[in-house]
Amino acid sequence: MLPFTPKTLVLILSLRLRACSSRNLLSLALSAATAIRTMSSGPTQRQFQLRLDPLTGNSEWVIIEEDEDDGGEIFKNAQQPILATTSYLDMLNDSRRNRAYREAIDKAITKPCHVLDIGAGTGLLSMMAARAMAIGDSTTCRNSQGMVTACESYLPMVKLMKKVLRLNGLERNIRVINKRSAELKVGVDITSRADVLVSEILDSELLGEGLIPTLQHAHDMLLVENPITVPYRATTYGQLVESTFLWKLHDLHGNEAKASDGIRLVPTGFESILSAKSQQYAFHCDAIENEIKLLSEPFKIFEFDFWKRPDSHGETELLIKATNDGQVQAVVSWWILQLDFEGRIFYSTAPRWINLPMNTGAGDWCDHWKQCVWFVPGKGISISKDEVVHLHAVHNDISISYNLNTQVPRTEVMSYGFKGGDFQLMLSPEKIAIYGDTEWRSSMLTAIKNALNGRVDPLCIVADDSVFLALVIAHLSKTSHVISLFPGLRGKGLQYLQAVADANGFSMDRIEVLEKKKTCLSMQDTHQRKVDLLIGEPFYSGNDGMLPWQNLRLWKERTLLNSVLSEDALIFPCKGILKACAMSLPDLWNSRRCLNKIEDFEHSVINNTLGACGELPNPQEGPYLPYFIWQCGEFMKLSETFPVMEFDFSKQISKTYGKAQVEFAEPGICHGFAFWIDWVMDSENFIVISTGPEKRYWKQGVKLLATPVEVGNQKSRSTSECCQAVMEASFDPSSGDLIVSHFFS
Template identity: 45%
Template sequence: MKSSTILHQRIDPLSGRSEWVIVREAEDVGGLRDSLAHTSYLDMLNDHHRNRAFEAAISNALQTHPGVVLDIGAGTGLLSMMASRALQQCLVPLSNPESDQSIIACEGFLPMYLLAKKVLHLNGLSSAIKLVHKRSEDLKVGIDMDAPADVLVTEILDSTLLGEGIIPTLQHAHKNLLKPNALVVPCRAKIFGQLVQCNELWRMRDLFHTESQLKDGLVLHPLATCQNMQHTIHVNALADSIEVITEPFKVFNFDFSKIPPSEGKSDIFVKAIKSGVAHAIISWWVLELDQEGTEVYTTAPKWVEPHYESWHDHWKPCVWFVPTEGLRIANDESIQFSALHDQISFKYVFDKEKKSVETADLKSWVPLMRPERIGLLGSSKWRSTVLDSMKKIFHQESTYTCLVVDDSLPLTIAAAAMSTSASVFSILSGLQEIDSTCLQNMVNGSYSKPGQLRVIRKRCNELTLDDIDGRKVNVLLGEPYYIAYQDMLPWRNLRFWRERTSLASLLDEKAIIVPYRGILCGMAMTMHDLWKSRQALKFVQGFNHSVVNKVFGACGDLPVPLEGPILPYSLWQCGETQALTEAFHIMSFELSKPIETVRASVKVHISSSGLCHGIVLWIDWVLHPDIEERILTGPKGHQPTYWKQGVKLFRNPVPVEAFQSKDRLCNSNTFDLDAVFDSETGDLQIKVDFLNQVHPTGDTLVS
């Protein structure tokens, strides 16, 4: 049998270049582990409530409608296998017992199609389920299916409900692939919302008023606007700082057993239950999986549905920021607004919306930023560290040729503002729509006598002296921040180091490099919720899924020497966590020197007892040798941070314990950590060895 191949697009983490990698089926799809491990498949399969609800609903549907089942977006084939088992248990004869195509599963994503083949084979269901590598829109009755389906099962849902295209998919299926009275699992869905006040959330939206209070001279709000869309955020982490302004209200109803409309409008009337400023609408959905509505799944926040508090990352509530300055509301006041949906999204519209100060003169080139980025730009700690470093560099009226090599608009603006004699060149490779003239006008409007600024449309390794007016660079700047790397591991931003190295011939011998050092830090932690969502699969509702663990990057009970990958997470949104050590320094990256492979070994002492699930990793940035403050990017409990950390989950959790003696803390458990940063690949490898430790009484602890 001919082996299948996949062309997989990969971004070189140190150069930013895209490349295509050929992955063969014979490689067990292992070449795609880096990308599939970042998906939500493993988290979904570890969601036992979801699995049980879908199986019960599928069984109920097939008890009354035994016949042809169509599974759209089959994934690993779990829903198809549930349907196969339900058909075998049917008390009513099949509608077409002569058909050998009772279950058709379509999966358009080739890596998942190949994986589903392995899972079906492992469970002895390859002949019972017809697996088709097609999108549902390409299926044809009479070719891919003997007859239209009696039952449709699907789970193409995201946190907004609509983002994976369930509306156009169902429109096509009802018209072309299903019988007129076919049942659909899930049967119905409802979207709900609630107006809330939350300063922690609002700081991720309102840069204009944040800057008006800071008054530090750095004006960034005209360069940033938050997208008017649903943002997926684990709001349960902010529950203590959220004040509800209204009771929950219904936004939309969807009946999936019928052809859903492409567009819809809902007029919402709701009364305030307290006075306050509504900063956002938190939205969630409720699925009724069966016709009776007995099998239910919801993404509601915990203060609405405390029975559904278990943490999962694949579906979570959404935040939609109220426009302008928020909505000031009096207790018992009636509030009226609308909700609109199209085929893949929905939004809210207030009739009395007015142009806000911060959006009045926005040009088409102004980038739409994530809430986390806006929150960082408004962080007083971050801004003061950046500005102190800039003042240290541009402290005298010298001639500066400054090059910003990443996507940092703040450093571009600050460099142009700090010196009238500076010539500032900026790459901004992830912001190609930025126009130099518009950016210069923005600088001119904010500062008196700013330096000159120019955007260069080239990669770093393509630059010549002609691009920077024949002068060597004496100030090289980066945050580092690359738009394309926002969801990647922290050390992907060491692309700055590679680019600094490629520019060596253009740098003055006394060039100032900012940041001049990166410090890789770590912390051992308890991460119960994240561990449960990432743990290795054995049987899911009785179906063997052990072949997916390697591809999905699972942790727990893995065969030696296989280990789970390091994955990017915003730890403050990862449910229950507890620090078991102080933050420790692993290695330094000397960015003023050419890039090199770095190795380090450290011994770490446990400071708190608990169950250690893994190590959290991040990079702190030292901008200037004479400035004590660093840019700290590590976790801060459940306080929002604006960076992702890297999380290395162990093969198995390790119980650790620290003992308190009368006169000092006796750290009775330690571990050795070895780390290697590979300058060729940009990858970081770490190895952790827990040591046998002895209690002061002589008893051996954990190994």
């Protein structure tokens, strides 16, 4: 019997995500397996993980044993997919980061001391510290008083760290503690306060991994007075920009005004009812450099010193002079890390257009750190060159936020763009852009009108979390009855529909939202009526980081609802087509290539577990990774888009197979394949919604090759190039897994 209830474990998860030292736990949650809690049971350490079934939305708790053999079946089968979808590999391949930390640690640690590494990961920084003190060197270690303590909360990572330390002969010289740093106690876990802190607990926003509370506890309880720290300081910077693309990602009211369909997801007077959350979003701004107009010089926002205890709250008022006429629609921000006391070793996440100091130079593309974007509410603020903009910046323990205007005093700026007490339904920026896209809306409305044509008093079920479809059906058909399942939104979806009903000309007595989640419906739930129309976009709230085919949950739910469907019921969309394209993705591939020596420390032992690409002794199939292709650095299509398999929603869910011939249209180096689903909305195949890279609103699934292949078209083919490939695929409805194999010729 488990000592924790699921409710308690969920609370523990929320605390870990708020301030943890493990790498990218949020990504792990989206990957359907997040570390929850470590507990002690005799000599054995256990940790719970939450596994999510993408086709049902159901989850289960799984226990990981710390004393399992690293080569055991549970570790290989359960842990590898989890770790292979995190950013550890990308981070470890960041040579500029690794070199900066090594130089700073070598410079800071000049004599034996106690070093604490918080968020130790694979132990790279711990090993650097041990080497700086010559710990492990047989000629000096006898007289050395040096000690390294590595603190890492995520048990699967601890297991990998121990393998790395063992491979480098340092397993006896670095003490590994599987706890959060906030759980450490001097005299219990560590013998004395540490003289030096080395850490890398930074996200793209800087604070999101719990930097401030971690440093606060460390200075209060774990470090000596005036400790040495690597890094030494971090400074955040920002710049005012205009960008139509960024505007589309948050201003649904402004974009919807261009639509002539009569549907108002954000009616006048309800401008904030459906919006993206007011926060900074990690974003590869280099990918839209040509779509950004700079409206100011870069400006310094906050400075955080690692060597002293930080405050939980900080704010600053800045006066920023406009350098161009334009519409301020976003604040782009980044940070610069000063790793040493003297200020000679730096690392920056600035976009390419920023002229950095000579010793801060830009490095290779990486995904673990990006720039951040803060959306200015509404259409933004109009400014003229040389006009002064007031920006008020505030930080708390885990985030930074902004308010700005050109003239209003601070008391008014603080409430700019918000209505106190108003209900708000928060969706991702990409979903906001989709709902404001006139082409997408037109396609959806046409399909719904065709489906409702000739049907009197139809009963319609919205199977997913689409508030758009529920609203449109009620608006178009005054006699329809709509049941919205809203598996993720639940009551929030109902509140939203109630708020916008009058503005869209329908009565809420024709719409109901089931109060409890059900695996299937009975005739009692449908008021003894058969369902005429079953629809979805498909869209499931919270699934923004999922792979494209995991939205086939709609097919699973259509199957569970089969008993309440009428004989002539329309399923919408009627089918999905898995599409693919061969891609050149050098930046993405290099960010996930196999590890060998990192600053002279061997890491090859963890390549398979982290899903690395490259020449490995025993290559395994790499994971499918969800990415916005257009944000993956350099990329190029090498083949025409081709269909791999079809999913027929008129039938119940079943195993599906497909085979495709890949013809390479362009010569180049193939690093892998991108996959997505085109949703066919009508039986005539006339209305198709593609989730491919072109619209930039959906993530694709990427399958990287173990080894890149040189390819060419028939006309330019050389003896060393492949001009064709065969792809075979299968979909398993019991697990939602997609299995793809390919053969180059």
